[in-house]
Amino acid sequence: MENNSQTLAEEVIHKFLRLNRFLRQYARQMDSQGIRPRQLAVLRFLLASGPATVGQVQAYLYLSASTTSMVISQLEEAGYVTRTRSEEDNRVVMVELTPAGREISQHTPLGGIALLRRRLGGLPDERLRLLDEALAEIMGLMEVPDTDE
Numbered sequence: 001m002e003n004n005s006q007t008l009a010e011e012v013i014h015k016f017l018r019l020n021r022f023l024r025q026y027a028r029q030m031d032s033q034g035i036r037p038r039q040l041a042v043l044r045f046l047l048a049s050g051p052a053t054v055g056q057v058q059a060y061l062y063l064s065a066s067t068t069s070m071v072i073s074q075l076e077e078a079g080y081v082t083r084t085r086s087e088e089d090n091r092v093v094m095v096e097l098t099p100a101g102r103e104i105s106q107h108t109p110l111g112g113i114a115l116l117r118r119r120l121g122g123l124p125d126e127r128l129r130l131l132d133e134a135l136a137e138i139m140g141l142m143e144v145p146d147t148d149e
Contacts, residue, residue: 023112023113030108030112035078035104035108036071037112037114038063039074039078040104040105040114041060041061041113041114042060042061042071042075042095043075043080043081043097043101043104044114045057045060045061046081046096046105047097047102047105047106050096051094051095052095053086053092053094053095054068054093057072057095075101079098079100079101080100080104081097081098081101082095082098083095083096084096
């Protein structure tokens with residue numbers, strides 16, 4: 001029986017490595033088209049949500065404030081987004097798509113994490129709970145901390 005467990009464990013590792021390799025290849029493909037996956041994620045988020053605060057973009061990306069700011073700056077330099085202060089609260093910075101940002105977000109093929117986000121949303125709650133439990137167990141086995149620091 002131990003041989004079957006070992007074989008199944010190897011299958012799990014193989015799938016995990018294939019997933020990791022796929023995400024790296026997708027990132028390289030996006031880089032070759034002149035946009036990084038995180039940048040495209042911001043553009044797609046803004047396309048779906050409309051103008052958003054920097055904090056909303058940060059929450060969507062699940063990144064630090066400094067990394068989010070860097071991604072938004074890169075998009076602004078490329079002419080894909082604009083940043084403006086909110087008229088209601090000068091402390092709040094709004095991020096909005098430009099026509100060029102709208103164009104690229106609408107015409108770049110959906111893949112990677114963006115595709116996963118879309119399809120996960122269509123799964124029944126029970127399947128989502130099973131996936132969440134499995135990923136939490138993998139994180140525990142790999143000693144991945146629960147917080148990003």
